Amino acid sequence: MKILIIEDHKDLATNITDYLKKEDYICEVASDAKEALEKIELFEYDCILLDLMLPDGNGLDILKHIKNYAPESSVIIVSAKNSLDTKLTGLDDGADDYITKPFSLPELHSRIKAVLRRKTPETNRILSFNEIKIDLESKECRINDLLLNLTKKELNLLIYFINNQNRMLSKQAIASHLWGDYTYSIDNVDFVYQHLKNLRKKMTDAGGKDYLQTVYGLGYKWIDK
Structure with a gap:
């Protein structure tokens, strides 16, 4: 938040x-x-x-x-x-x-x-996207009922993408959302890529699909492939 x-x-x-x-x-x-x-x-x-x-x-x-x-x-x-x-x-x-x-x-x-x-009423406590389910209160994420061991940043990143599916998100926008507005004064926000890489691996290792699409030179999209 x-x-x-x-x-x-x-x-x-x-x-x-x-x-x-x-x-x-x-x-x-x-x-x-x-x-x-x-x-x-x-x-x-x-x-x-x-x-x-x-x-x-x-x-x-x-x-x-x-x-x-x-x-x-x-x-x-x-x-x-x-x-x-x-x-x-x-x-x-x-x-x-x-x-x-x-x-x-x-x-x-x-x-x-x-x-x-x-x-965010009780009925909207669970954020779902296909095989992914996130309990927004307990901060637990499951793929096909398998609990993922995500860091806080990875979980917030996943929630951010699901809530903005089909929208192109720049690395700068992602950095600002997760680390704060001060990142707009940073020339290089490539550290975002490492967090995306870790999130992708944990999801696919758990049997989930990779919904992240790289928009070269611009950023990333979360799409239902």
């Missing part, structure tokens, strides 16, 4: 990032409204943590922008404002939850899990 933390308080942003990374989230930080808007338009996020008081803008204006550019992203307002009117305004404008500072990091994590569960 990929999280955008829009927070101008450096220490708080760092603490949230460190905690969520230990829980296997990919975290990006925007310290002001301008940076936040750029990231929202360029990248995809599963959940956005939004501070309302930023040095160059109002978080509620950013919330409206999120609803236009990234309606699939869950939004949790993280604010020192504790008034009922502010909470109701944020929720009415489309936020999924509202947590008031100060808060504990475990509580924030619970709020994140709750809003993500609402976007």
